[in-house]
Structure formats: C-alpha cells, structure tokens
Amino acid sequence: AKPPARGAFLPFAAGRRKCIGEDFAFTEAVLALAAVSTRWILRPAPGSHVRPSVGATMAPQDLRMIPTAR
Numbered sequence: 747a748k749p750p751a752r753g754a755f756l757p758f759a760a761g762r763r764k765c766i767g768e769d770f771a772f773t774e775a776v777l778a779l780a781a782v783s784t785r786w787i788l789r790p791a792p793g794s795h796v797r798p799s800v801g802a803t804m805a806p807q808d809l810r811m812i813p814t815a816r
Contacts, residue, residue, distance in 0.1 A: 786813040 750756060758768040791810040799807035
C-alpha cells in the first residue's frame with residue numbers, strides 16, 4: 747500500500763497507533779444522525795443530484811439537503 751499523501755486527513759490513523767476512540771466516534775455519529783432525523787425531515791435541495799463518489803466504498807458526493815421541522 748502507498749503511504750498517504752502529504753497533508754492527508756487521517757482522523758483516526760491506522761495500525762498499532764490507531765485511535766481507540768474510533769468505534770465510539772462512529773457510534774456517536776450514528777446516534778446524532780438518529781436524533782436529528784427524529785426532529786427533522788431531510789430532503790435533497792432543488793437542482794441537486796446524487797452523484798456517487800467511487801473509492802473504497804461508495805458515498806454521495808456534495809449532497810445538499812434542506813431540513814424541514816417535523
């Protein structure tokens with residue numbers, strides 16, 4: 747594997763010195779999204795299109811959303 751590019755953002759690092767809080771952070775992010783989704787409806791902004799970004803996993807790229815209170 748190639749080393750990461752200089753200045754690359756690696757929030758949790760990897761290998762032996764990997765952050766022990768990574769699993770907690772991902773769990774916290776899921777819980778935060780669940781809390782937001784109970785109070786808000788998220789819809790794509792007019793004119794926005796879901797464009798997948800291919801990498802190790804597929805994820806939407808630049809997806810703008812409009813929150814509306816439930």
